Amino acid sequence: MDILISLIKIIVYLGVLLFTVSYLVLVERRVSAFIQNRIGPNRVGYKGLLQPIADVLKLMIKEDIVPKLAYKPLHRLAPIISIVVALSTFAVIPFGDKIVLFGQEIKLQIASVNVGILYILALTSIGVYGIALAGWASNNKYSLLGGLRSSAQIISYELSMGLSIIGVILISGTLELDKIVEAQSGWRWFIFLQPVGFITFFVSVFAETNRLPFDLPEAEPELVGGYHTEYTGLKFGLFFLAEYANMITASAIVTTLYLGGWQFPYLNTFGISDFWLSIIQILTFISKVLIVIMFMIVIRWTVPRFRYDQLMNLGWKWMLPLSLANVIVTALIIYLVE
Amino acid sequence: MNKINRKVVRTEDLNFWQKLYIPEILKGMKITIRQMFLPKFTRQYPEEKWIPPPSFRGRPVLVEENGKERCVACGLCSRVCPALAIEVQAAETELSKERYPVKFEINMLRCIFCGLCEEACPEEAIVMSKDYELTFFSQEEAIFGKDKLLMPIDELKDRLEFLRKYR
Ligand code: SF4
Numbered sequence: 271m272d273i274l275i276s277l278i279k280i281i282v283y284l285g286v287l288l289f290t291v292s293y294l295v296l297v298e299r300r301v302s303a304f305i306q307n308r309i310g311p312n313r314v315g316y317k318g319l320l321q322p323i324a325d326v327l328k329l330m331i332k333e334d335i336v337p338k339l340a341y342k343p344l345h346r347l348a349p350i351i352s353i354v355v356a357l358s359t360f361a362v363i364p365f366g367d368k369i370v371l372f373g374q375e376i377k378l379q380i381a382s383v384n385v386g387i388l389y390i391l392a393l394t395s396i397g398v399y400g401i402a403l404a405g406w407a408s409n410n411k412y413s414l415l416g417g418l419r420s421s422a423q424i425i426s427y428e429l430s431m432g433l434s435i436i437g438v439i440l441i442s443g444t445l446e447l448d449k450i451v452e453a454q455s456g457w458r459w460f461i462f463l464q465p466v467g468f469i470t471f472f473v474s475v476f477a478e479t480n481r482l483p484f485d486l487p488e489a490e491p492e493l494v495g496g497y498h499t500e501y502t503g504l505k506f507g508l509f510f511l512a513e514y515a516n517m518i519t520a521s522a523i524v525t526t527l528y529l530g531g532w533q534f535p536y537l538n539t540f541g542i543s544d545f546w547l548s549i550i551q552i553l554t555f556i557s558k559v560l561i562v563i564m565f566m567i568v569i570r571w572t573v574p575r576f577r578y579d580q581l582m583n584l585g586w587k588w589m590l591p592l593s594l595a596n597v598i599v600t601a602l603i604i605y606l607v608e
Numbered sequence: 609m610n611k612i613n614r615k616v617v618r619t620e621d622l623n624f625w626q627k628l629y630i631p632e633i634l635k636g637m638k639i640t641i642r643q644m645f646l647p648k649f650t651r652q653y654p655e656e657k658w659i660p661p662p663s664f665r666g667r668p669v670l671v672e673e674n675g676k677e678r679c680v681a682c683g684l685c686s687r688v689c690p691a692l693a694i695e696v697q698a699a700e701t702e703l704s705k706e707r708y709p710v711k712f713e714i715n716m717l718r719c720i721f722c723g724l725c726e727e728a729c730p731e732e733a734i735v736m737s738k739d740y741e742l743t744f745f746s747q748e749e750a751i752f753g754k755d756k757l758l759m760p761i762d763e764l765k766d767r768l769e770f771l772r773k774y775r
């Protein structure tokens with residue numbers, strides 16, 4: 271029974287995630303169009319709502335070109351790594367507390383791993399393999415540059431990302447994501463307890479997901495397309511999907527760690543039945559994630575791209591010391607309070 | 609002094625809050641979000657067409673007056689055309705000393721919309737219209753004969769007036 275429930279959860283979540291990813295592309299295009307005083311894609315279906323389907327169909331029909339001198343096995347493997355990592359990170363994120371359906375109590379989290387945060391950190395580090403291997407296997411100088419940039423960038427920002435999370439772990443005293451969310455009941459969201467940690471983490475998230483202002487691995491004006499220059503058709507589509515899936519996952523992680531996850535402040539004092547409580551919690555989680563995503567999109571059209579040295583400067587000279595100081599101060603305060 | 613390694617001197621130093629960068633980003637986001645609610649510039653093209661001003665040089669057409677072309681087949685437009693797009697073949701009418709073009713063709717793939725034919729024409733018989741939608745599926749289709757070139761004078765009033773005023 272447990273396995274069946276898990277399977278159903280996985281299927282539902284995969285469906286929802288893939289659906290959201292494809293529509294996120296549309297949302298991004300529409301929002302960026304609005305920011306630039308344009309209208310954006312509005313032709314396919316009502317107000318362009320079928321645009322993602324058209325895009326996917328186009329990508330599937332396109333010819334799959336593999337460069338002659340590319341190292342084929344890795345060239346094929348790289349997009350798969352990217353998408354698998356992007357999708358599987360979501361498995362440990364709790365998107366609600368518990369829900370009782372058909373007399374079964376279901377935990378709204380696919381895998382309650384007791385080292386959830388470590389799992390996330392480990393998987394996001396694997397994600398860089400997808401990009402670096404794609405760059406290397408394409409046998410193209412621009413791709414290679416993109417791949418290398420990405421590995422350097424992700425390695426530098428992973429440090430400050432990990433260190434900022436330590437602040438959260440210190441306060442909540444656990445690595446399990448559902449426990450971390452539970453620790454943020456009421457208004458005890460970690461964004462208020464850990465403002466500096468939140469900022470360093472959020473900035474690192476931008477770098478980890480290769481979003482502007484840190485999208486150096488695929489900087490179009492400099493590197494043609496970066497690591498996916500030599501990819502066409504569905505393989506390119508996988509990279510594209512992975513990028514947006516990463517964005518959703520990153521927003522979900524930010525929500526879980528700092529914005530109280532599915533917690534709706536003082537919801538259980540309103541006296542709502544358990545079932546609706548769970549529904550509201552899920553909706554709370556979704557809307558929080560959407561807000562973070564919107565924030566990321568607006569940032570993209572606000573801040574220009576960093577130069578490479580500026581990126582490294584920011585990472586090593588500001589983010590790392592800041593997050594280190596944050597850990598030390600948090601630890602000191604906890605030590606003094608207890 | 610080495611020009612490349614010269615230190616950049618800012619006339620105005622950033623203050624503490626500006627150096628923090630984050631308040632400035634938030635300010636920038638405010639501007640970005642404000643942009644979203646401004647009126648859009650997009651024209652929904654096939655439904656919403658642009659009507660050019662009379663000074664616009666669209667595809668050259670022959671003026672049709674009283675069901676006949678004004679052209680007297682002098683061949684000046686064909687001579688002046690820098691792209692060699694026009695071909696005129698003259699024939700005589702029943703009236704003495706009057707000619708008309710039996711064949712008048714403009715190759716729209718060659719035409720560069722310079723408007724020299726219009727300037728050279730002594731009869732105001734060829735003018736630039738407002739038509740800018742030119743699509744064809746083959747090269748043959750792109751050669752416009754008299755059937756496609758003739759346009760009633762009523763539709764060309766704007767341009768003729770413009771020419772009288774400014775030429
Ligand atoms: S507009 Fe210029 S190129 Fe076109 S037919 Fe007239 S003279 Fe020739």
Ligand code: SF4
Nearest residue numbers: 679680682683685729
């Ligand atoms: S210059 Fe005018 S009158 Fe002469 S052939 Fe051309 S269109 Fe006809």
